[in-house]
Amino acid sequence: MTAILARAVLTVAEACLGDRRRDWASAMRGELDAAIDDGKPLTFAAGCLTSALREMPKHEEGRFALTSHAVALGLLPLAALLMVGTAAGFPFLPSGHGGIAGWFAGAGEHQPLLTPWNRGFAPALAVLIWGIVAGHLLMPWFVLERNWDRVATLARVNSAATVTLFLFTGVLFLDMAFMLLPAAALTIELVAIWQLYRWQAHIFAGAPPGTPAA
């Protein structure tokens, strides 16, 4: 069991070392049997992983991987915020005297924006927002896979959904302030992804998605 775990840890270390240090990853793997014979495979593998992580900021491929993970992790709170906001009740920007703090404490004043006239649109709006949330949740996954075709498709879908939400809001005479959060989330996401795309195009020129640098 420990040996299996150690092999798994070494696989992660191998991925962290990237193409530039592929030989070193194989060298570490070559020593694993000796570590198993010695009864310390996990200690050995953990050390190799530490080495690999320390190496990452030293080369561009590693820095890109670290940044991609940071961006991907940074996108998750945006999706979570939208999700929590939707669950807390549409619209999700607080209004009244409670402010943000009051909203988080559940004590903020809620101004119902949907009137009996436009309440029938609530399911459509909720579906739209949940669609945007799903899009924001999938985006980090595709970014880490460097599947830029899917990233571009998802970016278009997210943009279209946000614009539709914007139009809905306008048509229903709702408070446009509640569009701030989805619009900000989309803008941050698109800018971060565009920067990552440009960077990866420089590093992985000619390499198909998900493959190491040439």
Add this chain to the structure above:
Amino acid sequence: MATNRRPSKQMLRLLGALSVAPHEWRHGYDIMKETGLLSGTLYPLLMRMTDQGLVEAEWREPAQPGRPARHAYRLTAQGLALARTVADERPLPGFKEISV
């Protein structure tokens, strides 16, 4: 390119171990046991020293069938010269003078 900085304690230990028998190729795990360095310290050191031309590495066929090939290491002439220089300043653990 060799560094001008004073080698670290760990690097001195590695230089000392590898300079005992400079022509002999050593496996990573054997070096770990000999020097007491952990893999998290040894491998970054070996990578850096190889990049600096102080250590050379080559692949060795496995002793037992079915096992992967292993990397073996030894000091280059430049590495040995550095080992001798630092040994003159402060004796390295396990260092002994060997003509090359």
